[in-house]
Amino acid sequence: MPESDLTKSVDALVDRAPDLPTPAVRRQLRLADGLTQRQLADALEVKPLTILRxxxxxxxxxxxxxxxxxxxxxxxxxxxxxxxxEPTGER
Structure with a gap:
């Protein structure tokens, strides 16, 4: 395998998208800090519907x-x- 292919393979590993917690944990973390979906959306420059999704x-x-x-x-x-x-159920 040419060195450039090896370099690309290594770069792909390093540059892969970061892992995220489950959707339920994402919500719990936001709520734990008292953030609204709108606040988070404004900070990330997306629509609140995007955060909901x-x-x-x-x-x-x-x-x-x-x-x-x-x-x-x-x-x-x-x-x-x-x-x-992970949440065990709704309250």
Whole structure:
């Protein structure tokens, strides 16, 4: 395999889209910080409906929003570790 192909393969691994928590955990993290879908949408420069779809699992964010959303969720998970647990049911 030529070196350029190897380099491309390695770059593809490094540059892959970040993993996100499940849609339910995404919602829990947002709520743990008291953020509304509109606040999050404004920060990420998307429509509130987009946040609703990401949190319901209807769609997944694409670049560059995925990286920013993943960063936000990671920071919220560090701040609210209990919110990372999968919900067991609605209250």
């Amino acid at each position: 990401w949190e319901s699992g209807q769609t997944e964010p694409r670049r560059p929003w995925r990286e920013a959303y993943a960063r936000l969720l990671q920071r919220l998970a560090e701040k609210y570790p209990a919110a990372v647990e």
